[in-house]
Amino acid sequence: xxxxxxxxxxxxxxxxxxxxxxxxxxxxxxxxxxxxxxxxxxxxxxxxxxxxxxxxxxxxxxxxxxxxxxxxxx
Numbered sequence: 563x564x565x566x567x568x569x570x571x572x573x574x575x576x577x578x579x580x581x582x583x584x585x586x587x588x589x590x591x592x593x594x595x596x597x598x599x600x601x602x603x604x605x606x607x608x609x610x611x612x613x614x615x616x617x618x619x620x621x622x623x624x625x626x627x628x629x630x631x632x633x634x635x636x
Contacts, residue, residue, distance in 0.1 A: 583617045 576582045591610040595603055 577617060584614065587614055587617075 576586070587610050591606050594606045598606070
């Protein structure tokens with residue numbers, strides 16, 4: 563049971579660290595882009611941004627790829 567507690571504590575620490583969550587999300591997104599051959603980059607980015615908002619807290623990254631109706635009108 564101590565092994566489980568150790569893993570739980572590591573996960574809680576990682577979720578509280580913006581750099582760690584961003585790094586993990588970037589790594590996962592890059593993996594998916596590679597596996598799909600770039601066919602679903604927009605969906606992967608939307609999913610990555612969604613998870614970052616849920617996990618990351620403040621969202622002060624200001625990423626340009628975040629969809630916004632006002633900026634996509636031309």
